[in-house]
Amino acid sequence: MMKTLSLSPFSGFLQIAYVTTDVDEAIDHFCRQQNVPAWARLPGIEIESIAGRRCTLNIALAFVGSVQLELIEPLAGDDRVYRDALPRDGFAIRHHHIAQLIDSEAAFETQRKEMAAAGVPIVIDGQSPGAARYFYTDHRATLGHYIEHIWYTPAGLAAMEQLPRNGAVQ
Template identity: 35%
Template sequence: MTSPAQIAMTGTAASADLLGYGQPIGGICQTAFVVRDINAAIDHFVRDCAAGPFFLLPSFLVEGQVYRGTPSTADVAIAMGFAGHMQIELIQPLDDNPSVYRETIEARGYGFHHFGIALRDVDAALPGYLARGYNLAFRAPVPTGGAVAYLEGGHDASPGFVELIPANDGMDHHFTMMWQASQGWDGSDPVRPFL
């Protein structure tokens, strides 16, 4: 019998495999939070949650972002680090432009934003999610190749968005390098440039 995670990988039955940092393709590879102050949030995760180091991208605004069917000009700062095998993403909006981040803050305040699901082929998996009742809220190209898709709905119990992340070689290499930096980390240089 094919599991939901196997179907999510490409929209068809497939065998499970792992990213270089140990998370399964077709499963949660990232937990993300929208924050008021990214540096204060990094301090919290390092000091109180034993996560890190964090890799900071002070601005992420790329051409081709689409928010609810309209081109988006919302800029955010992003920091990524690891707690064990789970990637933690921190996102701070840098302007008041409409975005999936601003709408979360307005609806619930700062805090949990989305789970990231690693998929070999986001475009192939997307119709299956839409058929299960999800709606596409945001799409953006990413530097490691392909484009992420933020989905909402699908289940009343969902605590936030689901982000479909293209698990290509560039993404796997990039995220795995961040994870490797967390292995045996001595607490030095808790904030580093985005790789």
């Protein structure tokens, strides 16, 4: 039985993330089907997946009300956490993770230690120097998805405020 954690991974809910085989086609889908027309595109960005390993992704970000949407297209490197959810052929969009915004670096460290001590698999663990620290925990067996835990520096929070805002979906 898994130990009960003192910090709920659902507190500080920030984001719903999807993986896709084609970020441009996924943006088009969200524009037409979900009325989310404004996106920030981050093509070919490289992120740290685990210390010493990196992957390259096409990412698109948008807010709908207070919820951030993220679209991720894996391109190369250590991207199996993203790629494994996708079919080998054809276009697809698949739910991948939700993200929790953690309000301090100390709380981030505490939560990371608690998750590891509870035996929750940590499958992504990295940072964007000067902007954010993040880790993903694997809850696919119990919830059907990953959870990203993220802490932003003040500069990272300021950058997030620049992301496109879409009205609440009616």
